[in-house]
Amino acid sequence: MNNDRVLIFETTLRDGEQAPGASMNITEKIRIAHQLARLKVDIIEAGFPVSSPAQFEAVQRIAQEVDGPVVAALARTVEADIDAAGEALRTGDKTRIHTFVGTSDIHLKAKFGSDRYGKSLADKREYVLKMVDRSVRQACSITDDVEFSAEDAGRTGIDFLVDVINVAVEAGATTINIPDTTGYCVPKEYATLFKTVQNRCKQIENVVLSVHCHDDLGLAVANSLAGVLAGARQVECTINGIGERAGNASLEEVVMALHVRGSLFGTQTKIETRLLASTSKMVSIATGFPVPPNKAVVGANAFSHEAGIHQHGVLKSRDTYEIMRAEDVGQDPEAIRLGRHSGRHGLFSRLEKLGIFVGAERKEEIYKEFVELADLKKEIFDEDLVALAQGHRGDSAIVHYRLDHLSVNCGTGRIPRAEVLLYHGSSDTSCRKTAEGDGPVAAIYKAIDMAAGSHHGLVSYAIRSVGEGKDAMGEVTVLISEHGTLFRGIARHTDVLQASANAYVLALNQLESFRASSGEEFVSDGIMQSFGSNGGQE
Numbered sequence: 001m002n003n004d005r006v007l008i009f010e011t012t013l014r015d016g017e018q019a020p021g022a023s024m025n026i027t028e029k030i031r032i033a034h035q036l037a038r039l040k041v042d043i044i045e046a047g048f049p050v051s052s053p054a055q056f057e058a059v060q061r062i063a064q065e066v067d068g069p070v071v072a073a074l075a076r077t078v079e080a081d082i083d084a085a086g087e088a089l090r091t092g093d094k095t096r097i098h099t100f101v102g103t104s105d106i107h108l109k110a111k112f113g114s115d116r117y118g119k120s121l122a123d124k125r126e127y128v129l130k131m132v133d134r135s136v137r138q139a140c141s142i143t144d145d146v147e148f149s150a151e152d153a154g155r156t157g158i159d160f161l162v163d164v165i166n167v168a169v170e171a172g173a174t175t176i177n178i179p180d181t182t183g184y185c186v187p188k189e190y191a192t193l194f195k196t197v198q199n200r201c202k203q204i205e206n207v208v209l210s211v212h213c214h215d216d217l218g219l220a221v222a223n224s225l226a227g228v229l230a231g232a233r234q235v236e237c238t239i240n241g242i243g244e245r246a247g248n249a250s251l252e253e254v255v256m257a258l259h260v261r262g263s264l265f266g267t268q269t270k271i272e273t274r275l276l277a278s279t280s281k282m283v284s285i286a287t288g289f290p291v292p293p294n295k296a297v298v299g300a301n302a303f304s305h306e307a308g309i310h311q312h313g314v315l316k317s318r319d320t321y322e323i324m325r326a327e328d329v330g331q332d333p334e335a336i337r338l339g340r341h342s343g344r345h346g347l348f349s350r351l352e353k354l355g356i357f358v359g360a361e362r363k364e365e366i367y368k369e370f371v372e373l374a375d376l377k378k379e380i381f382d383e384d385l386v387a388l389a390q391g392h393r394g395d396s397a398i399v400h401y402r403l404d405h406l407s408v409n410c411g412t413g414r415i416p417r418a419e420v421l422l423y424h425g426s427s428d429t430s431c432r433k434t435a436e437g438d439g440p441v442a443a444i445y446k447a448i449d450m451a452a453g454s455h456h457g458l459v460s461y462a463i464r465s466v467g468e469g470k471d472a473m474g475e476v477t478v479l480i481s482e483h484g485t486l487f488r489g490i491a492r493h494t495d496v497l498q499a500s501a502n503a504y505v506l507a508l509n510q511l512e513s514f515r516a517s518s519g520e521e522f523v524s525d526g527i528m529q530s531f532g533s534n535g536g537q538e
């Protein structure tokens with residue numbers, strides 16, 4: 001490979017989705033994967049197949065349906081994981097198995113605590129070396145593109161890290177990832193780690209070295225860039241920096257730093273930077289994680305100038321206060337605003353920018369709804385469009401419940417009361433219930449629970465305005481939980497009570513789909529505590 005090229009390994013669909021509450025359904029994942037292919041990422045990490053049937057299906061379908069990038073599947077250094085990853089990738093064209101094991105003393109003690117892995121730490125290390133050798137060889141028997149990650153490398157003693165990497169390279173790994181799993185490192189020491197690995201490991205020049213940084217100290221991007229300066233040629237990152245805890249390195253920040261400071265790094269990526277803003281928006285809508293206005297590169301304020309002196313300077317010459325152009329990252333200040341006078345072309349080309357390609361048969365229906373909404377609202381925002389298009393998809397997993405009617409009675413001095421009519425898909429019956437609550441939303445949720453015949457823990461309820469002005473849509477995000485697993489529903493409506501009810505029903509549908517796919521049985525050997533976690537070995 002050209003030594004100036006930095007590969008972008010995109011893990012929004014795996015590490016990104018591990019952010020609590022960020023789970024996406026299969027349709028959203030496939031749409032995002034297609035967008036990542038248009039963005040020209042080199043590798044899409046599509047999921048962790050052994051962890052659930054839903055993850056398995058996501059990897060399988062992305063490997064089958066998405067052209068361009070290599071599709072990677074995550075697996076622990078466990079035979080069953082690698083088999084599942086291999087099977088999910090079987091029908092794909094360009095595929096990679098990414099296998100990992102914890103290597104720091106903290107991980108060894110926690111995950112290999114039992115004496116069956118060896119009594120002393122030295123014995124446990126020997127055990128892990130054998131595991132790495134075995135599983136990298138197993139993965140190499142399935143595909144010739146194998147990545148090995150030494151999880152928690154940032155806190156792993158350098159001697160053992162060198163031993164593990166030597167074993168992985170000798171066994172045939174083609175990419176070696178050195179993750180700062182806990183976001184503990186600072187740039188100087190992370191760079192030193194790469195230099196030391198290059199100096200001490202055998203045949204290291206034959207593999208691609210990779211950075212994978214978490215943002216616990218806000219250093220994920222800085223550490224990733226330090227790794228590149230020290231010789232790494234693959235960056236693992238996510239759109240909007242979403243991921244476990246404080247998240248991963250943000251793709252758009254890493255890519256634009258490499259782009260804007262190209263002569264300093266002496267490297268290139270293949271990324272179509274003009275698609276960064278729309279990709280960011282798409283992931284934000286799919287996960288329900290808003291992009292902060294001051295977010296670098298893709299935030300709404302990233303290119304707006306408030307102070308008079310700045311405005312004056314920018315009007316004279318943009319480069320006085322701007323290091324990159326808004327257009328280069330797809331933040332087009334002149335972008336056409338959609339409203340009641342917009343035509344079909346404007347509507348569908350905007351949807352396509354957001355990765356939504358509508359078939360000819362549904363176009364008229366969506367356009368009609370768009371015109372109706374445009375009559376209610378002055379300006380239509382991207383979120384409105386996605387909500388419209390999603391309302392027509394009819395593919396949001398299995399519909400177990402559908403809310404056919406909602407009425408709410410509340411006001412000063414009255415006890416809020418809600419009436420719902422809930423359709424049950426499984427029995428093709430409907431149930432009408434009325435309930436009172438402390439507030440209108442509490443009354444609605446109680447009535448829905450009664451009509452569904454069950455009760456779940458409500459973890460959080462959040463409402464925000466999408467768009468501006470009095471006619472903005474209310475977007476409600478609801479998280480419910482069962483046995484520690486979270487289910488999310490997001491809905492937008494000009495009536496916030498309707499949005500609240502719809503979001504709750506969506507979350508219930510997610511929960512029912514999860515039960516129907518009986519994910520817990522799939523990980524029958526008790527390997528995973530809950531989906532989306534990195535998982536221990538015990």
Ligand code: KIV
Binds near residue numbers: 149179
């Ligand atoms: O943070 C981490 O170490 C990971 C590994 C699975 C690469 O996500």
Ligand code: ZN
Binds near residue numbers: 015
């Ligand atoms: Zn990670």
